[in-house]
Amino acid sequence: MTLSKEKKLWMYRKMHEIRNFELEVDRLFKANLIWGTCHLSVGQEASAVGAIAALDEKDMITSTHRGHGHCIAKGGKLPQMFAELLGKETGYCRGRGGSMHIADLEMGNLGANGIVAGGIPIATGAALASKLKKDGKVTLCFFGDGATSQGAFHEAVNLAAVMKLPVVYVCENNLYGMSVPFKKASAVENAADRAKAYNIPGIIVDGNDVEAVYNVVKEAVERARKGEGPSLIEAKTYRWLGHSKSDPRVYRTREEEEEWKQKCPIKRYRQQLISEGIEEEVLNKIEKEVEDEIKKALEYAQNSPEPKVEEIMEGVYA
């Protein structure tokens, strides 16, 4: 599949946005400006951007606790995201949700989820609605390797397979649950191998190669849109900064981390684009623009009002 230059540059830009956003969040957290915890997706930008690039704008996603990247790739607005992380009234959830619960229904983002595998049945239900409404939408369901051990995963994937629902399951396998390695949590070697149990395609892809991710997801999305049912895609990747903000990373070696940093999806893509003849200035300009964008978004969030205590009861019932 050939991609337009415009699409390639969009993917490059989005990966940058995610990287810069996450690093800024890391900085804010260390400066004690962010409450609670955060699960950062630095190192996993390609799987988020590549997969979402294969969707039409009308399509939907469900996300995970490590969901900032999915949100950004699906068109999430950086100012509202920062505002949410700072607990501000202008945030996506009016400061009620925080990092793990950002949703952007207008953009087709059905929400991050604090429960491992919690979003899988929701994505399946969204796809069921699409099938019933014949609206031609496909739902892309993100989850981690840990989620494939949840009952909810198995129940939901099985249902989608039986009903040939228009959903694509994307497992971002970053090798660890919180600390337990996938190989100790799974009797099969690859998450994609679980597809056999449900008689659906199970495809393994290099999760740090954005175009490779794009290509396999594109094929799965088309299959889903044609009514041929779900696929399970396993994007092998790595979370550079550990599970959460309180992870001492005792379960893995620094050497392993260094090895994966060498496979940085952004650096790789930059080299690929240059080798394909795109001028460095174009890429530099994008990087500069993203930096400015991040700065402005953060400024907006920091100047936003706090939620009012008098409004604490709001939003429990429709």
Place this chain on the structure above:
Amino acid sequence: MATIVKMPKLGTTMTEGTIVKWLKNEGDPVKKGEIYVEIQTDKVNIEDEAETSGVLRKIMAKEGETIKVGEPIAIIAEADEESPDLGIADNISTQNQEKSPQVFQQEDKTEAVKQTISDKIKASPAAKRVARENQIDLSKVTPSGPNGRIVERDVLSYIQEHKVKATPVAKKIAIERQVDLKAIQKSPGQRITKQDLEDQIIQDVDNAVDNTIPVIGMRKIIADSMTYSKKVAPHIYLSLEVDMSKVIDLRERLIPLVQAQHDVKLSYNHILIKAAATALRLNPLINSSFTEEKIILKQHINIGLAVALEDGLIVPVIKDADKKGLAFIAKETEELIQKAKSKKLLPDEYHGGTFTITNLGMFDIESFCAIINQPEAAILAVGKIIKKPVVIDDEITIKPMMNLTLSCDHRVIDGAVGAKFLQNLKQILEEPINMLL
């Protein structure tokens, strides 16, 4: 279908009623609208009509029993009807029977009235317990808790203040002679002495032969409302004498006409009602009611007439007396008096008065001062018509004179205002033609 008959609410203030008499027995047929039970409310006896036809299958409240409004009193059903309600009725009726001994016990102690009052007093469970243990009447305790609630410390301080203190000798005598020291009234801080005790023993001996009447029902209501009126309303009294010659003349002429029309004999009271109503229209402040925030000038002129009963008195009300003719007032008044004497007044017939007339002339009383019937602002006390020598144009002549004494609530009515009303009334009675104006 079986109908569970419930204690009806027969007046705005009625919360419970006493079964005076069942006019039907269990098993008797009753027709819809037929009178089958007599119920006593706080003021009157009312005969209640059946809501439905059938057989009076079960009487659930015995004669003399007091039942809360809305609680079942009987079941009317078809003669052979099997109904789960009858089963329920059995339950309820047993419950009532179980309860009734307690009720009677309370009455034995003449605490029934006090008990109902206590129930309305806000007190914490702890306060109620301490009051019960020490036989303290909670209505005498000053609350200090939130929302006017009596709390435990209030009862404890009441007990402390009212602690019976007695000299050792007095205590010894009290034990020997079994005298309740609490029954001896002493100002706080003062000790009961041997002398107090001996006085009490003598008094107890005297009391032993006296009959007592429990202060309940109508007696209690009269006692409370009269005390209340004297407590809240500063009374002033205005008196004058009226020459009744023309009223006597008028009455003589009207008696046969009213008799023919309504078969009642026109009395001076009827004329007084009409005359007072006419005067009240000219003096709206007399026909008013005082509240802390405002004085309410009543739109309607509803005149109450005090009627003496064997065991008290009641004041039936002639509504809109200013708009009614004399003959009609006569008829209505006589009907109300008959109902009052047989305790069959309906609550609507003794509520809503705006001014009261009380006449003791038939007992040869020449003049007296009455207590205002709250929330009204004035009451007119009427004396006997007596022939007296009076001076007219420097000549002594004999005239039939009648004393009128107006008691006014000074919070509303100043002396001159009351006087003006009384003067108007005198003018009307001395020239009865004014009643037509």
Place this chain on the structure above:
Amino acid sequence: MAEKLYIEALREGLREEMLRDENVFIIGEDVGLYGGAFGVTKGLFQEFGENRIIDTPISEAAIAGAAVGAALCGMRPVAEIMFFDFFTIAMDQLVNQGAKNRYMFGGKAKVPMVIRGPMGCGTGAAAQHSQSFPAVFAHFPGLKVVMPSTPYDVKGLIKSAIRDNNPVVFVEHKLLYWTKGEVPEGDYTVPIGKADVKRDGKDITIVAGSIMVRRALEAAQKLEEDGIDVEVVDIRSLKPLDLRTVVSSVKKTGRVLIVEDDPISYGWGAEIAAGIAGSEAFDYLDAPIKRLAGLDIPIPYNPNLEKHAVPQVPNIIEAVREVLR
């Protein structure tokens, strides 16, 4: 006596029970090398090895279910659920299996297991990682529910829970882990189903549980300066419930405030209030029973909103004054 952290006392209790009885094992997510999300099991993996400190996939239903099965076969599992909120994922195994097995098998089975985890807000973890709902489990016949508030109690109660022959829901609070208190060396137990008067007083009884006991004691100390003498009863076990201790305290003080960490509607405080109202303590009540508990909302993320979602020390002080008014 040595001062220890709540988390250390809990770990010590677990460790001593594992040494005492080889049937005891710990199962849960990241409880092994990582030492548990909050570090409760830190070091136990090194001491007891992977067969007795078992890391699982992220499968709460499987964790609870495996514990029920092992307990039925004579083991004494201690299952860790990472956040109390995730108990809902394990609900079927806990409520429909573990709680009911004995009764529906005609009284012939035993399910001696403990399932434990930290509830509560105050860490910014938002709605799905902060809720307190221990009373939910007290509603299921077959389960016992305890929620120790001090290091002393947590060690004594974890031992009682492990030795108990029934499934015990062992409720911790995240903010209690790093609180200190005196803990004796060696073996002792605290009975399940026994409340504890944590502070004697005569003016008012505060009945509290878990973190709220700490806050109630802090409030009591401040109120003491104004001459208000507060008695604090730590309910400690929700099931079985020790109403006797509560009733005798209320008979003494005549006034009662119940402080809970859970959302107020249908919370355990309602159970206590009903118990008092229906007991001999009723006649000693000198003011209406007052409840103070969390708002009926999911826990909000924003730190200020979060703080307002559950009772804090000033709220307790204010409520005491209101009851004493």
